[in-house]
Amino acid sequence: MAAQFTLPGRTIFGEKALESSENAIKGLGKKAFIVTGKIVTKIGTVSLLTCYLDRWNISYKVFNDITGEPTDEMILAGVKAYQESGCDFLIGIGGGSPLDSAKAIGAMATLNGTLGDYMGVELKGNFPPLVLIPTTAGTGSETTRFTVITDTKKGVKMLLKGDDLLPEIAIIDPEFTVTAPKSITAATGMDALTHAVESYISKKANVLTDVYALSAIKRIFRYLPLAYEDGTHKKAREEMSIAAFEAGVCINNASVTLVHGMSRPIGALFHIPHGISNAMLITECLSYVADGCYGRFADMARAIGAATEETEEKEACEAFFKALKKLCIQCEIPTLKDYGIQKEEFETVSEKMAEDAMASGSPSNTRKEISKEDLLKIYSRLF
Numbered sequence: 001m002a003a004q005f006t007l008p009g010r011t012i013f014g015e016k017a018l019e020s021s022e023n024a025i026k027g028l029g030k031k032a033f034i035v036t037g038k039i040v041t042k043i044g045t046v047s048l049l050t051c052y053l054d055r056w057n058i059s060y061k062v063f064n065d066i067t068g069e070p071t072d073e074m075i076l077a078g079v080k081a082y083q084e085s086g087c088d089f090l091i092g093i094g095g096g097s098p099l100d101s102a103k104a105i106g107a108m109a110t111l112n113g114t115l116g117d118y119m120g121v122e123l124k125g126n127f128p129p130l131v132l133i134p135t136t137a138g139t140g141s142e143t144t145r146f147t148v149i150t151d152t153k154k155g156v157k158m159l160l161k162g163d164d165l166l167p168e169i170a171i172i173d174p175e176f177t178v179t180a181p182k183s184i185t186a187a188t189g190m191d192a193l194t195h196a197v198e199s200y201i202s203k204k205a206n207v208l209t210d211v212y213a214l215s216a217i218k219r220i221f222r223y224l225p226l227a228y229e230d231g232t233h234k235k236a237r238e239e240m241s242i243a244a245f246e247a248g249v250c251i252n253n254a255s256v257t258l259v260h261g262m263s264r265p266i267g268a269l270f271h272i273p274h275g276i277s278n279a280m281l282i283t284e285c286l287s288y289v290a291d292g293c294y295g296r297f298a299d300m301a302r303a304i305g306a307a308t309e310e311t312e313e314k315e316a317c318e319a320f321f322k323a324l325k326k327l328c329i330q331c332e333i334p335t336l337k338d339y340g341i342q343k344e345e346f347e348t349v350s351e352k353m354a355e356d357a358m359a360s361g362s363p364s365n366t367r368k369e370i371s372k373e374d375l376l377k378i379y380s381r382l383f
Contacts, residue, residue, distance in 0.1 A: 096139025138188025140248020185274030292368025
């Protein structure tokens with residue numbers, strides 16, 4: 001059966017990528033609406049962008065009110081600011097939150113209704129041109145047709161999707177990730193790993209996503225510990241930026257499975273950063289479904305050097321999980337308990353979280369048949 005494979009309109013990657021993007025950005029419009037957060041503004045990355053825009057005679061308006069993971073209220077404020085600004089294209093710069101927000105603001109500046117109206121519906125429209133510039137290596141938002149926004153009234157993370165959310169231009173300069181602190185490096189790096197692994201075990205995987213996934217997994221196991229220990233390690237930062245892009249391409253085309261499905265409700269209700277909640281879940285979730293595809297886990301073990309071609313599938317699968325646990329320890333991934341979540345409080349909302357996870361559709365991409373009861377079992381094991 002034929003598989004579709006989509007990418008951003010154009011990707012500019014490597015050292016001085018932003019500087020090299022003048023002609024590409026100039027062709028998009030006259031005034032840019034820059035969507036970002038206060039930390040990215042404070043450390044000077046936004047001013048680096050605006051200096052180039054000044055030099056290129058492109059005017060702009062900075063909207064840096066994305067504080068934490070985006071909510072429908074932040075998007076509503078962004079849409080209002082965009083519509084009042086006279087801007088004709090958007091630039092998202094920062095981690096996954098500003099990039100996801102830029103997608104949603106551009107879409108809702110065009111569409112009618114509320115974000116909640118588009119849950120489970122393809123977002124389609126003549127959206128303003130979009131440029132995405134990541135400053136972390138992990139979320140892969142610059143490569144995907146997805147945006148995740150929290151519905152503040154329902155306490156649900158909405159996964160919204162549509163090919164028209166893909167950026168015209170993705171600009172990836174590993175130098176921008178050097179300022180990311182250890183905690184962000186770990187969270188985003190583990191998010192990228194989750195993307196790559198989940199896409200590899202997804203029912204929707206295909207020959208192209210498999211190539212990208214194994215490449216990303218190999219890079220992350222080797223270079224995430226180095227980037228975590230030394231943020232100025234140039235080679236590690238470059239390799240993690242490549243891996244994040246590869247992993248983003250994977251989920252754009254093969255989707256995610258139960259880790260993401262189960263982690264979104266935890267993030268929505270307990271406000272745990274997305275990459276960390278993925279990392280908290282990844283071992284329990286994937287070991288639960290490993291018997292549905294031992295061969296795929298064996299492939300990953302061989303890719304990272306944890307097993308050889310001669311190693312039997314089940315043994316290789318176990319070697320992969322041993323390496324995964326070691327990586328989580330190296331990156332100091334906390335447990336729910338470490339994070340201050342009370343077991344009793346968690347148990348009272350487990351039912352809702354399992355329902356929300358199943359409703360997202362992500363668990364159904366797993367090669368092993370998964371039910372709400374399975375998710376409740378996995379949630380119970382986290383303590």
